[in-house]
Every structure is written in structure tokens, then in C-alpha cells.
Amino acid sequence: MAERLGPRFDLSFTLNGASVSVSTTTATALADLLRERRDGRGTRLACERAVCGACTVLVDDVPRASCAVFAFEVEGSTVRTVEGMAEDGELSPVQAAFADNAAFQCGFCTAGMIVLTEALLARDPDPEEAAIRDWISSNICRCTGYSLILEAVRDAARRKRETAE
């Protein structure tokens, strides 16, 4: 069956700081490649049409809907997923802010929201309210009504700035 997904080839990239070499096919989506791995299931698939953002990962620091990225596109790239956000076993400031503000309910959008927030704060450590809303509007959360997520993003920005000082 696998031949239907195109010819196989060897792919190398960096996943959450570790070098990864895998055999995959030309038609495999990055999300599927990640989810086939035991350490990649935190990335969630919902709409599979690059609309909802549940599958958001960072490819060379750019947030991408991994359902709409071919695996071959990440050859030589650095990929970061929700599993790679913790530092020395501690939740990242963004993860801690989501946890402390109850900025999740069912949790299915949470990985994507956290990855998105990491990318926003890497670009702008002190984002304006409009920028936060704009960024968070690229992903869908059906549970929270967003208010607690927006608070978590503001809180995460505060925590990161305090850590940096």
C-alpha cells in the first residue's frame, strides 16, 4: 500500500533538539510522520485542512500547520513540537501560563495554541492586545471562548520577560 504514498526516501531533520533520520514517502504529511512516532503524538490532527491549527508546529521557528506540510519539506530543518517546549523537564513559561490560567479544556487545541504562542513571543516579547488576538485567531478553540487563552498569552509574555531580566 505504501507505494501509493510515493517512493520511499530517507529524511533527516532535527526534532526537538535531537537528530532524526527516518525512512518515509514523498506524499507523507509532517503531521502523520510525527504522530507515527511515540514522542510525537502531542501534535493533534483535527480538520486536516490547515484551518484549525491544532497541528501547529514550528519549522525553523515558523508556525506551520503540519497537516499541510510534506515531510520532505523539513529535510535539514529544525522542527519543534509541544513535546520540545519543556526545558530541563520543567514546563516552559508558556506551558506554565496555560496550566495556571486554565487556558484549555478538552486540550485538543492546546498543543497548537502553545506552539503558536511560543512563536509569537519569540518575535515580540511584549505584544499588543491586537497582535495577541490576531495571532490566536489563526487557531480554533471550541471550548474556552478564548478569554482565558488570551490571558495565558499575556501572562506567558510577562513570565518570559521576567525570566529574561
Place this chain on the structure above:
Amino acid sequence: MNDLPPLRTIGRPDRRVDAGEKVSGQAVYTVDIELPGMLHAKVLRSPHGHARIASIDASAARAMPGVHAVLTRDETAAIRMPVYGYFIKDQPVVATDKVRYEGDIVAAVAAEDEGAANRALAAIRVEYEPLPVVTDLESASDPDAAELFEEPPVGIVPKYGQGASGELRPRKNVCYRFSYETGPADAFADCDHVFEDVFHFSRMHHFHLEPFVCVADWSREDRIELWTSCQNPFPVRKEIARIFGLAENRIAVRVPYIGGGFGSKNGCKSEPIALALSRLAGRPVRFCMSLEEGFLTNTQHAAILKVKTGAMADGTLVARESEILLDSGAYSDGSPLVAEKAGYRIPGPYRYRHIKSDCYCVMTNTAPAGPFRGFGGTQTSWACESQIDMIAHRLGIDPCEMRRKNLIDLSEPFVPGESGMDSDLREGLDLVVRELGYRRRHELADCGPVKRGMGLAIGFKDGGGVNKPALARIKVSTGGDIFLQCGTAEIGQGAHTALSAVVAERLGADRSRVRYMPVDTDHSPFDQGTNASSAISVMGQAVDRAALAARRQILDFAAEMLDCPADELDLVDWKIRRGNEAFPLAPMIMGYYGGTGWEFVGEGFHKAQSTHAAPLEAPCVFWEIGWGGAQVAVDTETGKVTVEKLFVTGDAGRAIHPLACRGQDEGAAVMGLSQALFERMIYDGSRLVNGDALTYRVPLADDLPADFRSVTQEQGHGPGPFGAKGMGEGGMLPVASAIANAIYDAVGVRLTELPLSPERVLAALAEKNGG
């Protein structure tokens, strides 16, 4: 507000118990379950809204590489009862004689991967003989309308109490009617005014992010193991036992974290297909639908609500008669239950001398409608709270005063035989009025063609389900590790957190000592389902009793060991306290039981008292109230409605976890906001035209009003532990009508159909201005 004593765990801003797993990506959902040798299922869906199936030829599909099982009507003979549903068993596992909507399942394939399954489906030849379709609620019973089911339905009417009745198939294309009546019908004769209005309610899809998914293993003849994203594992176990003729103790239904449901994940969805395929293939089968297939599987009920209300000139409400038509789609699913609730809730939280309602489940050639957050209460709150405003304006009374005058008092029964109102409704209304600045709304500045206004609404439903029993078990090990076993699923609402907190509080332990055990029908005590805002209000009572029973046993044991009365003792951090003395429990237990010690086991049970005096045969567990207010700006040139302020408030009774309560109310309110303004399923005849993530618009962070706030009241009158009431649905109920009422306040036009789109606003303005 009550003066509530400070507690150790209840009401504290601790992290939710699922926080760590969910923010780190470690949480396990059904989509993550993988079994050795697991196959993948895909289904063939009908392209016709209504058609007879002339023939199905799946021979080519069966011969394709990687295909292990094909299920069509030819294979269902081996299934004992290949139909399912709640009150009415009318939905086939796969279509037999007819298809009844675009998306109806005709065949299913299990193959090595989803690609192989899809290719096999493409090789199945089905000949259809198309039939006329029924898509219109009002003409579905016309003599010349097509008929979805020619045979009378196989189903039941549950026992009802005082004033309530139900009927299967009261007329063509109507699968169920619920009726309720109380008080003298001639009350209308005494009224100064009688107002008749009609309201249209739109239809949404739940849009839960985790799809309908299950992994079914029926590779051994007498054992089914099923992991499923399902809100009610015990009823699903019963349904599977009935469909396949297997004993319930041969069937294990396991529910990991659920990635959202909002009602849709009640009852069988993906499970019967996956099980039938697993049996045929002799291997485990995973059936994961796409998000698009979700739209074709379960939806909210569109509705037409005709409401006739009699009132006195001073605004006193006297009588209300209602007729509600619910678009139930092609199969009954949860529709009879939703009809029961819609028919019962249409009076709203007001006092009348006479109430009469009839609610009909109308079958159409569209996707099956079923449980959806609000469960009929969203539909009725839309009509009820719009009409109250309309009547107030017609009588020249302030809409807020009109409500205050007629609201049921605290402790007053909703209708004869019912439980008393357990929130002070005026207290909530006054809070909205204050927070919104409603009394100063006439000072709102208009800006050229943009006019501003404010509106209020009080959403209302009976919560906790009807006659739901619940069981819970607490085990405490020698070392004080606490096991909480109950069947409530964590679907995002925070049930694991709230129920764990109740147990920790009762056992004097840190919440971290409590582990919420996996939901597994083989081990979890019986539960009717995670729905009806019942986790804390119903299961919470069972869990509380189980924790108190365990506490009692532990204290009795210690009293015997210490040779003193148990009432001198307290339990704190797994030590027995007597005055200033502390006795660690572990050595005491080891000393008595020896070896590895012992487990204390406490069980708790809750069931509402059945009584024929109550219209639904059991009094309501709690009343779920959502108060809301909106400030809008209406652009009279474009028709665009901007919600500038949205305020919602619910009464948690006691907020076990305040942030989880807030999240429930706000999430519900935003669902209401999107239904009010734009979100809906659009049908062209029997064809859904926006059934995908790109064209079906759900609310984003950008859609939040500039000023969006909620307050969780803690009035303290709830039946749950520590005075708690249920949450999660109330916040949705008032939003659409509050916005419609605000639009009227702003520009003097009344919209009675959702969504409140620019086109509708412009049309109404044109009509008002002499169009």
C-alpha cells in the same frame, strides 16, 4: 450571597488535574490508541438525500489488496439487531432498504490503512433509485410529501408524570411528540392581551476538534474491547450488547480523554461499524471519521417555535401555549429527549397560570440531529426571551421590569410537582443590569448611521438529566493513596478536577493524593453518562457520599485502634488527629491487617426520588440559569451588528474550581455569540453546502467583543457537594436573544430568525422605514 466557609481545596486556584498532561502533549485521547494488527475503517456514504438501494456490488472491493473486511447490508444478517437509537431504534448500522440523507452510511471497509480502505470503497458499485426529499419542517406532513419511514417506529415512550405525555409517530414524518399542560386553558379569556409570535432557530454542528473515533477489538468471539471518544460508555455498552447479542460483562468500553463533544458524543456513532468490521476481519479496527464526516453524523436541531402568550396590561404573564417543530434529520437519535426538554422549558423562568406545549420531532432528509449543548433550552430561550422583550415593548413596560415582575421566586416550584427554584433569579438579573450599565442605556451615543442599544435575557433549563442514577467508589490504600472510580468522562469540563477536589476535601488530603481512575465499564461503577451538566450535580453527590463513607470507615477503624469514640477523631494528611495528638495511619493499618496492609473502600450512590407528581417523573436536580446582557452597535447602512459588550453570569452554587467554571460559562457564551451572528449549517435542499472547516465559520479570538466578561455567582443553593450546581450549558442560552433585544433597543427592528445577519437587519430596517 451565602457566607461560605474557607476550605482546603474547594474554590482554590490550583491547576486543573489534567493541566500537566494537556500542556505537555502527554494526554492520551482515543485517537492515540493503537493495537497490534489494527486495521483502519472507512465508510461509503450516500450521495442522495433519499433513495431506494436497488443493488450493491462489493465483490471488486473484497478482492483488493490490503482489504480484510467489507460490510454492506448483506453482512448485517449476522448482527442480532442492526439498528440503534435512544427512544426509537431506527438508525441502521449500514443502510438496508433506503438511504435517508446525503451522508448515510451504505458500506464500510477495514483495510491495512485508510488509503487502501478508501480505494476499496471507490470500487463498490451501488445502484440507487432516487426518491423525493423532505427538507421543509412545515410541509413534511403534507399528504404529497415523501415519507422517510413507512413503517411505524420501534421504540418506547418513557413514563411521564403529572401533565406530561409522549407519543410515537403522531403523524407522517414525525417520529415523536412531547406535550405538557398545566392550569386552566380558559386563563387566556382573562388576559388583557394575547400575543402570537413565531421564531426560527438555526442549526449548528458541534465542531468538536477530536473527531468521532473508536478502536474496536472483537477478534475473540466472546470478548469486545472498545476505546471510544464517547460521553456515555454505559448506555453505549448496553446498546452494543443489544445490537450484537453479547452479554454486557463481555464488553469493556473505555473512555480516555475526550477532545470535545458538546453533546454529539452521546450514543453510538462510530462504534457499531468498527465492531462489525472487527468481527468480520478477526482483527482490531480503528474507525476515525474526518471532521467533514462529523457534520454528517450529528447536529443541533433547527426549529420553528410558535409562541402564544397571554398577559395583563400591567405586564403580568398569565398563559402560554407553544408549538415547537424540531428538525430531527433522518434518524431519531436523541430527538425525542430534546423534544421533551424543549417542550418542558418553553415557559422560561416565569410564573403562569396556564401552560400548554407541544413539541414535534420532524424527520427530514438531512443529517441526524441530536444532543447539543443546551439540549432544546437554547431553542426555547431564543424564543422565550425574545418574546418577553416584544411583549414588554408592546405594553410600554421596561423589559427588565417585565422580567422582574414575573420571575419565579427562590424556592418556588417551576410548575406543580417540580422542585423549587435554586437561584435567586432577580439577584442574577440585577448583576447583569449593573455590569452592563443597562439603566443608562439611553445615554449611549449614536455615531451617524451607527446606533447603539442594550438587551438582556435569562436562559433557562432544568439541569442534571431526568432520573439519572450515579455510583462512585473511593479506595484508600494503606499509605493514603486515594483511588476515585466513577464513570464521568473528562471532556474538557473539568470533572476530574472538581470531583477529585471534593474527595480530597472530605478526606483531609492534598488533591494530589487523589487519582481519577480511567473510565472503563469493566471496573468503573455504573453511570448514565457525562451530559446534562450532571458531573458535579449528580455524580458529585455520589462521589461525595463515597468519600464520606470511606472517611467513616477510616475513622471507625482508628477509633477501635485508639479505643475512643470516632467523633473525637479527625482525618488530616493521612494522620488521625485527636486534640493535639497525631497518629499516622499506615503503621496502625499494618499492625492490624499485617502484610501489605489494606484498602478502605467507600461507595456512594445518588438517585433522584421518582414521583408521579413531577411532570418528568423525577423532580429537576437543579435549575441551570444563564443570565446575559449585550451592548450592540448597528450600522444602519450596512446592517452589520457589532457586539461591543457581552456579559454572562451563571450560578455555580459553589464554585469547586473557579477558573473551570469561568471557562465553561465563557466557552458556552461564545458558542451562543457565533450562533447569534453567523455560525450555521447551510442546506440547499438535502445537501449541506458548508460542511467543512474552511467554509463553516466558527468563532475565533478576533470575534470576541471588545468588552467580554463573565462572573460566576455562588449563591449556595445547589444540591451538589458544598452547595454546587452544574455548569456548562447555561452560558450559551441567553446570548442570541440578548443580542436581538439589543438590536431592537438600538434601531427598533425585531429579528425573529437566526443568525442576526446584516441582510436580515437591512431587510428589517427597510420594512420599518416603509419598504
